[in-house]
Amino acid sequence: MTPRKPSPATIAAEIRHLLGSEGSAEHAAGVQWFFKDQIKSHGWYTAKLRSAAVRFRERIRKEFGLDFLVQVADKLFAGRNLEEKVLAVFLLEKLTEQFGGAEFRLLESWLPRISSWADHDGLVHYLIAPMVVAKPARTKRMFRWAKSPDRWHRRAACVALIQGTRRKMFFPEIELLSDSLLSDEDDMVQKGLGWLLRETAKADPKRTVPYLMSIRAKAPRLVLRTACETLPAAARKKILARPA
Secondary structure, rough: OOOOOOHHHHHHHHHHHHHOOOHHHHHHHHHHHHHHOOOOOOOOHHHHHHHHHHHHHHHHHHHHHHHHHHHHHHHHHHHHHHHHHHHHHHHHHHOOOHHOHHHHHHHHHHHHOOOOOOOHHHHHHHHHHHHHHHHHHHHHHHHHHHOOOHHHHHHHHHHOHHHHOOOOOOHHHHHHHHHHHOOOOOOHHHHHHHHHHHHHHHHHHHHHHHHHHOOOOOOOOOOOOOOOOOOOOOHHHHHOOOOO
């Protein structure tokens, strides 16, 4: 009799059991101290978690295929535990070249499940951002996210462009997006925007420095300070000087 094929939910449950049984309570307490928001953690170190994810990824792809792996990741990212979400990202990282529109929409649907900047940045920077690079028309979604009442969508609008700006892509889009978010008072959004502008300044200082000068009177100080971190001291001092 042929064994019955397990469901993605069954495999996800196996992974959850492993995460719960092999974590560290001491490290879990340290993880909670690190985050401002309440976080549920089993206390796994990142290197060990990634190693486990690689093993699961190889096994699942070999036995059931890529689509099944994506479904398992979807089940895990629906969980409430930090390691479940991070492992879901690890399962799919470096596979995005094989994804299309359906997978992009699925990953976008994960944004409302975000619980902290850790699972947010893993999802957006390592899965969504490379798909935006692969298909630049997807930048239109970033402008919709920037208008969302949800802080994680607005942060995602910034972080999703970082891999592109490192390749000197999207400068006009980054200017427009930045202009739309300069009045945002949420610190998670400001940090995301500052990160984006820092990477843009690193990749293309000739265009970025004049832009930073043009917004310095209205940009939040957190955004400006972060954006200037990699610039030469003279340029940084000029941008951060209080306008007369």
